[in-house]
Amino acid sequence: MPDAEPGSKPTRPRAPLLRNWISLSGLLVAVGSLFSFLLLFVLDSAAHLANPYIGILTYMVAPGFLITGLFVTLLGALWHRQRLKAAGPLPALHIDLSRPRDRRILGMFIAASVCFLLISAVGSYKTYQFTESVQFCGESCHTVMRPELTAYEHGPHARVECAQCHIGPGATWFVRSKLSGTYQVYATLFNKFPRPIPTPVKNLRPAQQTCNQCHWPREFVGDLDRTYNYFLGDRTNTPFSVRLLLKVGGGDPTHGPVGGIHWHMSISNRVEYIATDKARQKIAWVRLTDPLGVVTVFREPSFTNDPSRYEIRTMDCMDCHDRPAHKFAAPSDAVNLAIALGHINGPLPYIKTNAVYALNRPYKTEVEARDGIATFLADRYPDDPRIRRVVPFVQQIYADNFFPAMKANWSVYPDNIGHRLWPGCFRCHDGRHRAEDGSRTIANDCTACHIILAQGSGADLLKLSAEGQKFKHPEDLYDPAFQCTDCHTGGP
Ligand code: HEC
Ligand code: HEC
Ligand code: HEC
Ligand code: HEC
Ligand code: HEC
Ligand code: HEC
Numbered sequence: 001m002p003d004a005e006p007g008s009k010p011t012r013p014r015a016p017l018l019r020n021w022i023s024l025s026g027l028l029v030a031v032g033s034l035f036s037f038l039l040l041f042v043l044d045s046a047a048h049l050a051n052p053y054i055g056i057l058t059y060m061v062a063p064g065f066l067i068t069g070l071f072v073t074l075l076g077a078l079w080h081r082q083r084l085k086a087a088g089p090l091p092a093l094h095i096d097l098s099r100p101r102d103r104r105i106l107g108m109f110i111a112a113s114v115c116f117l118l119i120s121a122v123g124s125y126k127t128y129q130f131t132e133s134v135q136f137c138g139e140s141c142h143t144v145m146r147p148e149l150t151a152y153e154h155g156p157h158a159r160v161e162c163a164q165c166h167i168g169p170g171a172t173w174f175v176r177s178k179l180s181g182t183y184q185v186y187a188t189l190f191n192k193f194p195r196p197i198p199t200p201v202k203n204l205r206p207a208q209q210t211c212n213q214c215h216w217p218r219e220f221v222g223d224l225d226r227t228y229n230y231f232l233g234d235r236t237n238t239p240f241s242v243r244l245l246l247k248v249g250g251g252d253p254t255h256g257p258v259g260g261i262h263w264h265m266s267i268s269n270r271v272e273y274i275a276t277d278k279a280r281q282k283i284a285w286v287r288l289t290d291p292l293g294v295v296t297v298f299r300e301p302s303f304t305n306d307p308s309r310y311e312i313r314t315m316d317c318m319d320c321h322d323r324p325a326h327k328f329a330a331p332s333d334a335v336n337l338a339i340a341l342g343h344i345n346g347p348l349p350y351i352k353t354n355a356v357y358a359l360n361r362p363y364k365t366e367v368e369a370r371d372g373i374a375t376f377l378a379d380r381y382p383d384d385p386r387i388r389r390v391v392p393f394v395q396q397i398y399a400d401n402f403f404p405a406m407k408a409n410w411s412v413y414p415d416n417i418g419h420r421l422w423p424g425c426f427r428c429h430d431g432r433h434r435a436e437d438g439s440r441t442i443a444n445d446c447t448a449c450h451i452i453l454a455q456g457s458g459a460d461l462l463k464l465s466a467e468g469q470k471f472k473h474p475e476d477l478y479d480p481a482f483q484c485t486d487c488h489t490g491g492p
Contacts, residue, residue, distance in 0.1 A: 023075075036057075041122075044058050063127065137166070144193055147409075151328055160325070165210045195405075196407045196412045200278075211318075223248065229336060232352065233350070234350075243455065245450055265316075271288055273319075283428055285310075286442065300433055328402075329400075331397070332356050359402070411489075
């Protein structure tokens with residue numbers, strides 16, 4: 001009886017608490033998962049495998065098992081202790097560092113604790129990093145995030161991590177996002193997520209705290225010169241271009257004249273609004289507070305309700321730039337671009353119309369779409385071998401912008417910049433939002449936001465006019481009494 005001290009009451013020998021089947025199986029699981037963690041960790045760091053599942057295994061599944069194993073071990077030991085206690089009094093625990101055996105045990109205990117703490121520190125840091133990565137956010141949930149990931153990879157923010165916009169810095173939003181993230185992992189596992197994922201995102205962090213990390217709010221953009229190329233749906237796919245000078249301007253008086261489109265972002269103006277639908281596409285009431293504190297309220301004539309019953313939102317970047325990272329091109333725009341780039345062969349008669357039509361037919365799966373597009377176009381041009389070079393480009397447009405499994409495409413995600421396919425700026429600037437004193441409406445003449453430097457095709461595009469031209473719509477049908485969105489949908 002080496003443990004009993006000389007002179008103490010004779011008691012039963014100390015039975016090792018871990019020697020019970022629950023603790024032993026817990027230990028087995030813990031040691032096993034520790035080894036898998038170490039192996040996976042080496043693989044993940046050394047091999048740079050771009051496989052999202054290895055990340056999930058290393059930083060979520062293995063530590064999960066390790067902790068469960070340790071917990072079960074502890075539980076087993078407690079249970080075992082209870083049983084021993086019931087059988088009679090237990091010997092008191094006595095550590096005596098003069099005994100080599102106790103010194104050895106203590107040393108081993110300290111070494112094991114330090115190792116465990118180190119591994120769990122590295123592990124938690126890596127787990128944290130991993131759950132913030134594009135790999136985890138975009139790639140692991142394959143089907144669910146495919147639409148957003150694909151659009152993101154083609155957008156200007158392809159090198160900005162998902163978490164930079166969706167979470168941002170600081171602890172509170174980190175915890176909030178991890179809580180909702182846990183629910184999302186559950187929803188994905190049990191197939192309980194909505195298709196398409198609804199927009200606007202309910203808990204998106206205010207733009208001031210995300211976008212402004214990189215886009216200095218005082219930045220003065222000035223005027224942007226942009227050319228938009230289109231092709232009509234006629235036999236010759238007639239080209240038509242518009243060259244706009246967009247008056248983006250700025251909102252900070254110390255870095256440039258305040259005005260233009262970014263006037264809304266002026267540090268001293270505040271624009272608030274009420275949207276009567278979830279997608280924020282119908283804006284009925286707008287309140288402007290200028291730097292002197294003068295308040296002007298603009299209303300849509302049909303909105304006579306009491307504003308205090310609605311949620312009032314302060315306008316920020318996302319009310320215009322709502323698709324900075326996930327822009328799904330409308331078929332008509334995507335085909336215009338492909339023709340302009342020479343991917344889709346212009347001389348094929350009616351190719352604009354036919355390509356848009358082929359993209360827009362209902363397909364249940366991507367495979368069905370590939371085949372459907374190929375047969376549809378082949379049927380339209382039975383005697384023209386040039387169509388064979390065009391088909392892969394049309395299929396690629398589909399692959400990049402249509403996601404039947406998630407029911408995601410341009411038609412369910414409004415884009416608030418501009419006004420051609422979605423109401424966008426015209427949600428407020430439609431000439432119908434009148435100040436309550438009747439004095440004015442929110443600006444809506446065609447030169448308030450941009451001037452047309454040139455338009456048409458060929459030589460017309462070289463005739464620049466500094467004061468701007470009147471818009472010459474390419475179709476005679478056009479009537480300025482209608483909004484662009486009354487006729488334009490982005491489809492055929
Ligand atoms: C530049 C900032 C930015 C980055 C980077 C970014 N997002 Fe987004 N994301 C947004 C904004 C803005 C919205 C739309 C918010 C709204 O309309 O309310 C959005 C919306 C979404 C939605 C909701 C569905 C939709 O399309 O509106 C999902 C899902 C999503 N993002 C996933 C991702 C994933 C996955 C990544 C990384 C691969 C990512 N995001 C990277 C800004 C960003
Ligand atoms: C981590 C940094 C970062 C964050 C956060 C970020 N951006 Fe950007 N943004 C960039 C970079 C880099 C570019 C590309 C600049 C370039 O190519 O000139 C860019 C480009 C843009 C552009 C120009 C796009 C174009 O078509 O040329 C817009 C608009 C924009 N960002 C808006 C936003 C909005 C809105 C948010 C918040 C939802 C946001 N950004 C968040 C870094 C960021
Ligand atoms: C009233 C709508 C509106 C608001 C609000 C707004 N923007 Fe813009 N912004 C525009 C438009 C329109 C353009 C012109 C470029 C375009 O059409 O994509 C632009 C251009 C930009 C550009 C320059 C893109 C380039 O190609 O150089 C950046 C960067 C940008 N915005 C960032 C922001 C940020 C950050 C915020 C929030 C602080 C913001 N914007 C708020 C409408 C808006
Ligand atoms: C939520 C409503 C709302 C939306 C959406 C909106 N605006 Fe405005 N905008 C206003 C209000 C209000 C004013 C101030 C009108 C006034 O004082 O007459 C204004 C003023 C402006 C001005 C004039 C600034 C000056 O120099 O006086 C420009 C340019 C402008 N907006 C462009 C845009 C563009 C471009 C978009 C779309 C990308 C847009 N706005 C979207 C509410 C909105
Ligand atoms: C409130 C600001 C505003 C007003 C008013 C406005 N536009 Fe625009 N318009 C824009 C913005 C912003 C874009 C750029 C969209 C983009 O970057 O994709 C645009 C784009 C366009 C384009 C290019 C088409 C495209 O691809 O989106 C045409 C053509 C155009 N506007 C014509 C007009 C005409 C005609 C009027 C008068 C009936 C008008 N605009 C009034 C803000 C405005
Ligand atoms: C009364 C209906 C109607 C209205 C309103 C209308 N359009 Fe159009 N638009 C058409 C038709 C029809 C075509 C020809 C489509 C074709 O040939 O593919 C067209 C073609 C265009 C094109 C070239 C084709 C393309 O690929 O988009 C542009 C650009 C365009 N419109 C811009 C505008 C803008 C900007 C506005 C609002 C200021 C507007 N349209 C308002 C009916 C309309």
